[in-house]
Amino acid sequence: MYHPYFRGKQFELLAVRESAEVMEKASFVPIIEPVRESLNGLERALEAISDAGGRAIVIINPRHGDHKANGASISAFLEDNYRGNDAISAGVLLLSGHALDEAKALISTHANHELTIVHSGFTSPRELADWLRDQPAPVTNVFIEDQASTLYRKHFSGSTRVLVRDGFVQMKNADYDRVDPFSDLHVTYPELGMQGYGDFLTVGDRFTEGGGPAYAVAIxxxxxxxxxxxxxxxxxxxSDSNETPTDPGQKFIEALSKLIAALDSGSSHLLETSAIEEFRRLYQAKHFPGLGYVKKLSIRHHLETLAEYHRTVDA
Structure with a gap:
């Protein structure tokens, strides 16, 4: 059903660990693209998912980060720790620079396991789809919406198909409107002939290593x-005091005060998740935990919101 797409930054992997039980109960299957050379954080996140009885997909050839030139250490990590464990499976990312033979080689490496292919700019869908029909193991096809057209996706009809949309428009914090549309895929994915859907949470698809000090803080x-x-x-x-990058703690309290006011209005439609409870505690303490921690809470809230939606709609 729902496949949240994570990059393996520290705060994202912490969100995975802390939301492992939520995702398992909702039958969510996260996709994780490791971007840090050390796989310790990934290992702890997958342990949490396994302990909760959940499932996850790990990209073996990341587009971004420390493994983009060579993902061999990721494949070795999965082979050493999760061989024969269908709960943790491999994902192959197919990009515009991949030739057909290269794509086949990547897929064949994991031919004896349940495999997920993430299509993001690959240009030979017909030939790949024809080849996949002769392979022994079933394949799940995940399409990054703006990199895999409707016509492209049509070649893989008959397989399990998942559509991932980037609902989060990234810009400078000070430039955001108060509210933006995010997505309707959680409602409409069956109408699009998909068996599942996904997004890049409240982080977005565009990968950045981190910038300078924030002039504005946004939740x-x-x-x-x-x-x-x-x-x-x-x-x-x-936040309001956005002229200089000084005092991020004060900026956070300014943004947090607006969140609490919206919650207390009774008309925000925000679900009272465990993350919201934490935001309330931070407001009472007037404590700034750091921007990574705030992003982690935002991700947890997103996951719990969709879990509650499916719990009530699918009941």
């Missing part, structure tokens, strides 16, 4: 609006 939180056919939107609660 990004998603919500589902039952008055808008259950479409998902995202709030951007922003």
């Amino acid at each position: 990004h939180l998603t919500y589902i609006d039952p008055e808008q056919d259950d479409e998902m939107f995202v709030y951007h609660f922003k």
